[in-house]
Amino acid sequence: MRKPTPDSVIRDKGNHKNKIKFRKGLWSPEEDEKLMNYMLINGQGCWSDIARNAGLQRCGKSCRLRWINYLRPDLKRGAISPQEEELILHLHSVLGNRWSQIAARLPGRTDNKIKNFWNSSIQKRLKNNNLTSTTFSPNKCSTVSISDTVTGGMIMPLHDYSYNVVNTCIDSSSSSSHFNPFPPVDNSFDANGSSVVVSLNLPTYVTHFGTATGNRGGLEDYGVTEQCLMGFENGICVPFEVDDINNGVMSSNYVFDKKKVINNNLNNTESMKLEDMVGFGNHWQGENFKVGEFDWEGLLANIKSLPYLDF
DNA sequence: AAGGTTGCCAACCGCTTGAAG
DNA sequence: CCTTCAAGCGGTTGGCAACCT
Known part of the structure; x- marks a missing residue:
């Protein structure tokens, strides 16, 4: 597993109007925990809201992907049979x-x-x-x-x-x-x-x-x-x-x-x-x-x- | 042991679609 | 209609570990 991206890699999303900086790269265990806890308590909603409310410096899209591809409780781990x-x-x-x-x-x-x-x-x-x-x-x-x-x-x-x-x-x-x-x-x-x-x-x-x-x-x-x-x-x-x-x-x-x-x-x-x-x-x-x-x-x-x- | 190569896979990017205003 | 935005999707990238030379 790759190491999480350091905080220093937080980059500008490119939206120069709002200058919102979203974190990119690998998710840290802390971020995973935040998103997981938020999702388990509040369930799915608007992903950009989720990102904000969960206290993540991630865009909603990134949160959605992380949830779908990794955090979802019903995911099956392990090799393809x-x-x-x-x-x-x-x-x-x-x-x-x-x-x-x-x-x-x-x-x-x-x-x-x-x-x-x-x-x-x-x-x-x-x-x-x-x-x-x-x-x-x-x-x-x-x-x-x-x-x-x-x-x-x-x-x-x-x-x-x-x-x-x-x-x-x-x-x-x-x-x-x-x-x-x-x-x-x-x-x-x-x-x-x-x-x-x-x-x-x-x-x-x-x-x-x-x-x-x-x-x-x-x-x-x-x-x-x-x-x-x-x-x-x-x-x-x-x-x-x-x-x-x-x-x-x-x-x-x-x-x-x-x-x-x-x-x-x-x-x-x-x-x-x-x-x-x-x-x-x-x-x-x-x-x-x-x-x-x-x-x-x-x-x-x-x-x-x-x-x-x-x- | 060191450097190069390969495979895996998480995450990103860009596009499309559909709903809402 | 037109615009905006969120969500979803497929393609691609790039980091890491394992393997090879």
Whole structure:
């Protein structure tokens, strides 16, 4: 840890009218304590007021950053876990450099932390190995190809798993390790005359779905493998579009549990078994699914419902 | 042991957005 | 509308420690 900036480094903010001098540089333990105490007692408010009232010679912006990135009680210290790392990879492939949105799905982690982690650790490995990731662009397909040797054991091996729902659905014999999160809109596929598209293509989550029912003849028959990556024992939420047998379109967010699907829009108060929802067993050959269109805005809206995971 | 290099990460900077007046 | 200000965000910088030569 760096030493706090000496008082002598207090600099003029540049506001020559008011000549307000704000301290810059590293925070001292005393400053931390002041801000922490003030925040715990008074809670969040206007940051420039907080800076003033807490007796800090810092600008509000600096206080806000210090609180968010370091002092917040709910922050998780320590290294990024492999599970978190994989989730970051996933989310980055979908969201690109939207660090705050990625951070919002990793409880206790800040956008700064994730950004730093990405820029140092992951990008280095992406560079040095076969792990390639193209930053997502809404109108382009991004591609991530992953091999299990590239991460020095830090990232779970992925190529064993069918990482591309659409590709593998098109050709279930494919052993491709390519992950294409955003296939072309018309990249539908046909499974015995029916079509399936998972509107947000996060195959890891969907793979969980594959064996959720324990039914052979579930989604894995469309090329979705049965692996449950990342150890999401308690299910995970993914936007999912289903046109059920009664032609009632279900387009919502569901938590995929091992045994059931929970409608996340109902605050988990209402749940149904996967079979109930999509007609597994009786209608498993995809007849109840419909092709969804890629909608970036919708995706962003939907992805807000991704889970806040606590590893 | 000393100097150089590298990696990590806290903090800053500048830009955008949205609300308020 | 226009201006001002606070908040939020992503990119970048720079200090420190660890590692290497």
